[in-house]
Amino acid sequence: MDYFDRFAVPHPSPAIYASMVAIGLTVIAIFAGLTYFKKWGYLWREWLTTVDHKRIGIMYLISALLMLFRGGADAIMMRAQLAAPENTLLDAQHYNEIFTTHGIVMIIFMAMPFIMAFMNFVVPLQIGARDVAFPRLNALSFWLFFMGAMLLNISFVVGGSPDAGWTSYFPLASNEFSESVGTNYYMFALQISGLGTLMTGINMITTILKMRAPGMTLMKMPMFTWSSLVANIIIVFAFPVLTVALLMGTMDRLFATNFFTTANGGMDMLWANFFWVWGHPEVYILILPAFGIYSEIISTFSRRNLYGYKSMVGSMVIISLLSFLVWTHHFFTMGQGALTNSIFSITTMAIAVPTGVKIFNWLFTLWKGKIVITTPMLYSLLFIPIFTIGGVTGVMLGMSAADYQYHNTMFLVAHFHMVIIPGVVFGMLAGLHYYWPKMFGFKLNDKIGKVEAWVISMSTLLAFMPMFFSGLDGQARRMYTYSESTGFGIYNMISMVGAVGLAIGFCLIVYNVYYSTRYASRDVGSDPWNARTLEWATHSPVPEYNFAMTPQVNSLEPFWDAKKRGHELFTGYYEKIHMPNNSGVPFILGCIFFAWGFSFIFGMWIPAIVTTIGIFACMAYRSFENDHGRYISVNEIQKTETSRGA
């Protein structure tokens, strides 16, 4: 039995046993349901093997929403523990594990797939393409991300969760101080999903550069496509740093190398350095696509073109460059001298300038526009003021001398939640409501949607504003309890109320999906919002070939021109369409990667070798496979188009 001891949770509690049972029951229920309703074939043919960018986008979306709830459960537990002084709901170890997984899940497995969902679904449609440049690679990206996420999510019932923070600083993350396999999970889960992200980066850049519809020059691309291009460029340059840092960390933990140790010439702080060389660009990878979605929504519902298109593009390009020049602001207090810190202070503050340019462009768009308030627009309008609070406090943190006061207090925690929640989360929720009709052919209910937006935004303020004050009063982050005499109790109690409000808000979204699926009108047409860009020029839901004919573009807003100025979007006649075949290999490769990661995490070398061979076998199979895709005949196109009322 000794062999199996390693899979036991080192720090069990009733909650963990309950989760084990819950996970087991859910898995059984899913398998039983699939078998009972005879859906295995459907699942395999239509989803697991799909290479269609729209379906992959929807799978990203579902994963992101699931992970939002997983991360949200962690958040509620943390807030409950801190709500009162000297609370004993969680002990120190348990609290460490929860804030660690909360951070990883929210950034890597919620925010990232959320932006991937929209990039996948929207970008090819916006540029008038049939799919991404490498559809099968795209499927592989998804499955690598998904398997990475699953790997991290089983950690707390098999072997133990990571507990060294989402930043996983060494030497804390070394074997000496983190004895359980938790940090191995961290290394492999991030590595596997990071590889997927890197592939998406290459895929999306190629798609955007090479597959735009005729006439769409770079400066005629819609803003969301521009933001995705810039975000993916950052991905391609930033993620390799993470890959290498994770590899070095893994070597230290599994093979006793000395990259990040404190002895034998190792340099523990080098991890923090590499982590943030990736980590700061990462926050811009998240925020830029959200900015892109806001730009689309704000211009659609202001009923006018986006103010300052060129300066929007310019500011994003500048942000992409600057985002690589500021990483040291995450460890101003680690021992560099004043000169070094000042250099990075200045670059940090410089980033606020292009960000400010974007905020003003949105305001000017609104100013001259005829505003229509729908749910997506409401989220966007609420984003502007709340995000500004986060941005301004970011500039405060960016002053290195002052940061000695703020660093690692709740003030910092408040800052990044005030940028990430209104920035990324509101952006994605706005996108969810905005693109829902394109994805599923009906709108989400607008009344419930507005209640969601208000509940979520007000709860965000309630949950995170008090942290600015408790942080300035000296409450440190990542502490599992505090004494009554500190006076932090009241702030944390207010935060708890906000956290409950956020939970209610997210449940309202689920209710909205349920309600609208049952009652919403299916007759919304292909352009329910009176929008301006190409994705609205095809049917909802979108047919698998996207556009029956390739659209012709001659301006920034071809679809608007087609509606208002008589521009001919589609000219010519139907021709047969070449499509890629589905393939099971990406899914299978993903599963092998899961087993591969698992074997390494527990140091099981024989399965590790077998799965490594399996990975190479899959790649070799792909190299020798002869697959020329298939054609959709003119007849079939005609049938689909008439059935959709073209």
Next chain:
Amino acid sequence: MSELFPRKQVMGFVFSLILTIVALMVYFSDMSFSVGMTILLITAFIQAALQLVVFMHAGETGDRGSIYTNLYYAIFIALVTVFGTLLCMIWGYV
């Protein structure tokens, strides 16, 4: 006939062999660490540039512009990362 002969490629091949031999010399001869590293760094970068331009045809397609922009951007970020790291971890560390 002379158009058919891949002059550029053959010259490139010879040159890359020379670079390899020079790099190997560092191993076989007895020189100080810093001299050896300098030689390795210089030959490595020339070698990489040569491969990109001559054998990976960086400048020979319509994508010339994006390929070179990409390269310069990568070089810039690599330099910033390396020197920024040195600045934080060694030079500027007090």
